[in-house]
Amino acid sequence: MEDELHPAGTVPTSGKLADFVFTTPQVRHLAMSDGRLLGGRVTGSEAQRVTFDRVRLESLFIEDVSWTSAQLTDCTLSRVVFRRCKLLGTRFVATRFSNVVFEDCRLEYADLDRVVSEGPVVFVRTLVNETTFSDCRFPGGAMTECELKSVTFAGGDYVDFDVRGTDLTTVRGAASLSGTLITPEQRYQLAEALVNELDLRYPEDDA
Structure with a gap:
């Protein structure tokens, strides 16, 4: 696979880049619109800003990268693997996922807004912190051995989304997780999460 890839010093602002490996260590702004990244590997790169509009990312490995203030709008990600990546302030907006793995x-500090999966989306051993899932559609995916901190689910469809093996105690919007696959023990985690969202008061006994 690696022998078939050619080095790419830059990512074009539009058009198509195929069968490539991108290893530029530091990039100020990684931007592309109405383009396609196909059959490649992005590794060991740090981008201060990423802007992808109407971009198709297909059959990609994105490894050991650090993206800050990334925004992917109206994009399509198919057979994309993010591995050991640090994604800070990333926004996926009106984007389609198919067979995507984190x-x-x-x-962290991310927003997945109206992301629809047409194939399984899988999160494995991933820290998800200060992140909101807004009206996402992730049926049949999975979240395994993940650490969730201040994670909000605001609407969406998670039927058959497998969250076994992930602690759900601190999630917000637990009611949006209707139809997910859980273990019996996780019922108590979800109950605690729901109670924590309520403004309950415990008055002292007057007696």
Whole structure:
């Protein structure tokens, strides 16, 4: 696979880039619109800003990268693996996922807004912190051995989304997780999460 890839010093602002490996260590702004990234590998790169509009990312490995203030709008990600990536302030807006994996990643201060999966979306051993899932559609995916901190689910469809093996105690919007696959023990985690969202008062006994 690696022998068939050619080095790419830059990512074009539009058009198509195929069968490439991108290893530029530091990039100020990674921007592309109405383009296609196909059959490549992005590794060991740090971008201060990423802007992808109407871009198709297909059959990509994105490994050991750090993206800050990334925004992917109206994009399509198909057979994309994020591995050991640090994604800070990333926004996926009106984007389609199909067979996308986040493995050993950090997804922090992120927003997934109207992301629809047409194939399984899998999160494995990933830290998800200060992140909101708004009206996403992730049926049949999975979230395994992940650490969730201040994660909000605001509407969406998670039927058959497998969250076994992930602690759900601190999630907000737990009612949006209707139809997910859980273990019996996780019923108590979800109950605690729902109670924590309520403004309950415990008055002292007057007696």
